[in-house]
Every structure is written in C-alpha cells, then in structure tokens.
Amino acid sequence: MxxxxxxxxxxxxxxxxISTMAIAGLFLVLEFTPSISGQAGDVMAQKIFYYHxxxxxxxxxxxxxxxxxxIQFLRTGxxxxxxxxxxxxxxxxxFCALVLITGPIWGKAAWGQPWTWEPRLVTTLILFLIYxxxxxxxxxxxxxxxxxxxxxxxxxxxxxxxPIVYVSLKFxxxxxxxxxxxxxxxxxxxILWIFLFVLSTFALLSVHMIRYRIHLLSLRNELLTGNHGI
Amino acid sequence: MEYSHFGYFLAVCIIVFGTVIGWxxxxxxxxxxxxxxxxxxxxxxxxxxxxxx
Numbered sequence: 001m002x003x004x005x006x007x008x009x010x011x012x013x014x015x016x017x018i019s020t021m022a023i024a025g026l027f028l029v030l031e032f033t034p035s036i037s038g039q040a041g042d043v044m045a046q047k048i049f050y051y052h053x054x055x056x057x058x059x060x061x062x063x064x065x066x067x068x069x070x071i072q073f074l075r076t077g078x079x080x081x082x083x084x085x086x087x088x089x090x091x092x093x094x095f096c097a098l099v100l101i102t103g104p105i106w107g108k109a110a111w112g113q114p115w116t117w118e119p120r121l122v123t124t125l126i127l128f129l130i131y132x133x134x135x136x137x138x139x140x141x142x143x144x145x146x147x148x149x150x151x152x153x154x155x156x157x158x159x160x161x162x163p164i165v166y167v168s169l170k171f172x173x174x175x176x177x178x179x180x181x182x183x184x185x186x187x188x189x190x191i192l193w194i195f196l197f198v199l200s201t202f203a204l205l206s207v208h209m210i211r212y213r214i215h216l217l218s219l220r221n222e223l224l225t226g227n228h229g230i
Numbered sequence: 231m232e233y234s235h236f237g238y239f240l241a242v243c244i245i246v247f248g249t250v251i252g253w254x255x256x257x258x259x260x261x262x263x264x265x266x267x268x269x270x271x272x273x274x275x276x277x278x279x280x281x282x283x
Contacts, residue, residue, distance in 0.1 A: 002268065004265060098245065102246065105241055209253065216257060223264060223267055
C-alpha cells in the first residue's frame with residue numbers, strides 16, 4: 001500500500017530543514033548583505049541576485065539530471081529514468097521561468113529597462129523555449145514509448161545550451177553585455193557565504209521537489225497500468 | 231541604506247516563495263486525487279476477488 005509522500009519521515013525532515021533554511025536565508029539576505037562592488041542598482045536591487053542567481057544554478061542542475069536520466073533511459077529502457085528525467089525537466093523549467101521573471105525585475109531596478117537583447121538573456125530564453133518544446137513533445141509525441149525516447153534525446157541535446165548560457169558573457173565583448181561582470185569569487189566572505197547558503201537551500205529544494213514529482217509519476221503509472229496490489 | 235528599490239525585492243520574494251508554495255499545494259491536491267482513485271480501484275479489485283473466491 002503506497003503512502004503519501006509527506007508521511008515518510010525523511011520527506012518531513014527534508015521539508016522542515018528547507019523551510020528553516022529559506023526563512024534563515026531571507027533574514028540573512030535582508031540584514032547582513034552589503035553592497036556588491038562593480039554592480040548596478042542600489043543595495044535592495046542587488047539583493048534580488050541572491051534569489052535570481054541560485055534559481056539559474058538550480059535550473060542548470062535540474063537540466064543536468066535530465067541529461068543523465070535521458071542517457072540512462074536510452075541505455076537501460078527502465079521507465080524509472082524516464083520519470084526522473086520528466087520530473088527534473090518540470091522543476092528545471094519552473095526555476096528557469098523564475099529566472100526569466102526575476103531577471104527583468106532586477107533589470108528594471110538596475111538598468112531602467114526590464115529586457116535587453118543581450119547574449120545571456122537570449123540564451124536563457126532559448127533554453128526555456130527548448131524545454132517548452134520538450135513538454136509539447138511529451139504531450140503530443142505519439143505513443144508513450146516513442147515520446148519518452150524522443151524526449152530523452154531532446155533532453156540530452158538541450159543540455160548543450162546550459163554551458164552556453166554560462167559562458168555567453170565570455171563569447172561576446174563587454175560592450176554587447178548588460179549583465180554584471182563582477183565575479184562572486186572576488187567578493188567579501190559575507191556575500192559569498194550568504195550566497196552559498198541560499199544556493200544550498202535552492203539545491204535541496206529542487207532535490208525535494210524532484211523526489212516529490214517522481215513519487216506522483218509512479219502513483220500515476222500505478223493507476224494507468226493497473227498495478228495496484230491490495 | 232538605500233531602500234528605493236525595496237518594492238522590487240519584495241516582488242521577487244513574493245514570486246519565488248509564492249511559486250514554490252503554490253507548486254507544493256498543487257502537488258498535494260494531485261497526490262490526494264491519485265491516492266483516492268487508487269484506493270477506489272483497490273476496493274473494487276478486493277470486491278471482485280472476494281466474488282471470485
């Protein structure tokens with residue numbers, strides 16, 4: 001007999017830890033983060049980066065899992081890998097949407113305009129649109145087996161855009177960029193530690209969300225295949 | 231400290247936390263619905279098995 005996801009002790013502990021870390025992180029960002037040198041916008045606008053950048057890194061992490069799950073699914077044919085890939089694609093796209101929403105809010109505060117057609121913004125938008133295509137393929141790609149196989153291939157190919165987003169600042173000259181060129185490594189330890197703390201919270205949150213989604217996909221599979229033992 | 235962009239930061243917090251909490255609530259509803267259907271099917275299968283036996 002299957003139990004609800006949050007009736008498991010491990011899930012409850014993880015949720016409690018993430019909630020505590022999220023509240024503590026918000027307090028740390030509000031109270032202790034100084035102004036970042038070399039960045040546009042006042043200190044309140046800069047605080048947006050403590051949520052915008054971890055969302056972007058979480059997107060990359062989730063899409064990396066999609067790629068690994070895609071390879072494993074094509075190699076083994078085990079549907080559990082397909083669920084892992086689909087769950088990670090959903091969570092990655094959710095965080096990618098957050099990147100595309102929070103970015104323009106910061107842009108409006110720092111640059112005075114929410115969007116400019118500069119490399120990192122465009123490559124991130126392309127990444128989001130590729131994964132919109134991924135979900136369309138899953139929805140309208142024909143038979144389940146074929147859609148699962150094709151989306152696994154797309155998930156592997158789509159990951160190519162993730163490092164492109166990351167290095168897009170180096171591909172083009174600084175004049176074509178609107179993104180800050182400041183490196184996190186060159187900042188004060190306070191900024192770095194708080195950033196890493198929020199980043200860990202986001203990473204744990206994404207792992208928890210992916211696990212929850214996999215649980216629901218397995219429940220749905222149980223329902224569809226009629227494999228629901230008494 | 232300069233607070234002229236506090237509204238922007240607040241908007242980001244509401245969007246990020248709201249999305250994550252909203253996602254969890256939606257998943258809780260989906261889970262509840264799936265569990266209900268599974269329980270129903272298990273019940274029916276139990277009835278069929280006892281009829282057969």
